Amino acid sequence: MKIHFIKINTVPGELLIATEVKERKFSAPLHYHPELELTLILESSGKRFIGDSIQNFEPDDLVLVGENLPHFWRNDSNLLKDGFSRAIVVQFNKSFLGESFFTLNGANHINRLIKNSTRGVCFRDPITKALIKDKLIRLLELDTFEKALGLLEILNILAKSDICYLSSPEYKAHFNEIDCTRLNKVFNYVYNNINSSFEISEIADLLNMSVSAFCHYFKKRTQKTFMQFINETRIGKAKRLLIETDKSIAEIAYESGYNSLSNFNKQFNSLEKLSPKLFRKKYYDYANDLPDVPEHLEYDS
DNA sequence: TACTGAGTTACGTTCTTTAC
């Protein structure tokens, strides 16, 4: 799999593209394009790669990817047995309302958001996300003019909301064809073998590198050590198994790719600041205490 | 009391980082 430059095919007369993506699993490869992309995950979970950021995503994950920023979403393979991955994706050019619109007085905050999005930004405030989800769902039904107004309203809300940067400040899109072919080989290998144990030398061999050279390379490109990436991926899977199954901690440890319970506990503790058992207990306590969802925030799927 | 599952510790092996 290579990094792809994708030309977004805008419909003549349309200012932006707003679509609901519904697939068994998100199929877009690592790619970039000059259009900005606002993505709201409706169903599915896994890992998203944006610039040099590698993080877990879950339903209601809301992310704005700036122009020419490499990105792709990778589903958890174990969650695809009985469902679809769904997301609302809005792609638009930063000058969809004219070259200088966002430099006008009163629109500077949106201009700042567009600039910040070149590192990729996510929005964590639940009230903002609920509001944007509602507006994105409505956006799908609107005509061109109303869509543009709707997107303007969404950008206005997002620009006033707290943001979390995804890529590091030092990140520059330094991926070339070779880098991305290599990283895609690594990601594919890891996701296809995450349940089993594998040695770092296997991955290094895959790229015709020494183990040491591979460690250098991976850290430089992702700002994480390879084992950090593996652990975050495995613990992410373990958390879902803790929540969604009643399997024992040991079973979940082995199913997440750990060969020892002790290391699983150590890793889980260091990432989550609590033991797997306590995590499961806290989740169920929290779920049992949840009030009914207010009617205006419920959405049919 | 015995059994089971969860968590801890010590030590050998493997991985990551640093200096070149």
Added chain:
DNA sequence: GTAAAGAACGTAACTCAGTA
């Protein structure tokens, strides 16, 4: 890209807590 040192991991053996 390599070598070496330090950090992190995996294994085995252990303790502790809950339960029948």
